Amino acid sequence: MTPRDLTFVLGGARSGKSVHAERLADSSTLPVTYIATARVSDDVEFSARIAHHRERRPAHWALHEAGVDLAGAVAQVDAPGHCILIDCLTLWLANLLCPAExxxxSLDRYHAQVTALEAAFVDAHSKLIVVSNEIGLGVVPLGAATRLYVDELGRLNQRIAALSTQATMMVAGLPLALKTAGAA
Incomplete structure (x- = not known):
């Protein structure tokens, strides 16, 4: 059995986490599938952000746009000798906790999706690189929905960090090693 290879990249907005994750994927020399979790909308500014990410990625990378079934997306593209880059858990969680239309x-649906995602990560044969925001460093937010989101993202990040073989916190474009391969 191949040991799990999961690198978790965390950081705040504009910390350099996506660029760092993309460099890790590119330097793996493996075929890469980029799993995007953003929900495309009519928001012009957000559409520009998505376009910026698309332009920056190598053209030869495969793209898979995941809905809320991120575990299913991982299982669909997983293969030995392959790298999967997921960007990002933050938007995936927003899609689950702030559904469209x-x-x-449904917190039960959310918890089932997280459990399925953990299982997909444990069972994966690919090198995994997972990006997420660290948003819990500030004050307690106003509003129950926002507090729920911040709390659940913190819990999700902890669960994925526990599964990871490596974890990096990005601050001002600088990678800070939180967990290195072989460390508990």
Whole structure:
């Protein structure tokens, strides 16, 4: 059995986490599939952000746009000798906790999706690079929905960090090693 190879890259907005993750994927010399979790909308500014990410990625990387079934997306593209870059858990969580078109938020559905994602990561044969935001460093947010989001992202990040073989915190474009391969 191949040991799990999961690198977790965290950071704040504009910390350099996506660029760092892309460099890690590129330097792996493996075929790369980029799993995008952003929900495309009519938001002009957000669409520009997505376009910037697309332009920066190598053209030969495969792209898979995941919906809320991120575990299914990972399982679909997983293969030995392959690298999967997921950018990012933050937007995936927003899609689950802030569903489109007025769907009701289901914490049971969210917890089932997280459990399935953990299982997909444990079972994966690919090198995994997972990006997420660290948003819990500030004050406690106003509003129950925002507090729920911040709390659940913190819990999700902890769960993925526990599974990771390496974890890096990006600050001002600088990678800070939080966990290195072989460390518990």
């Amino acid at each position: 007025g769907e009701a938020v």
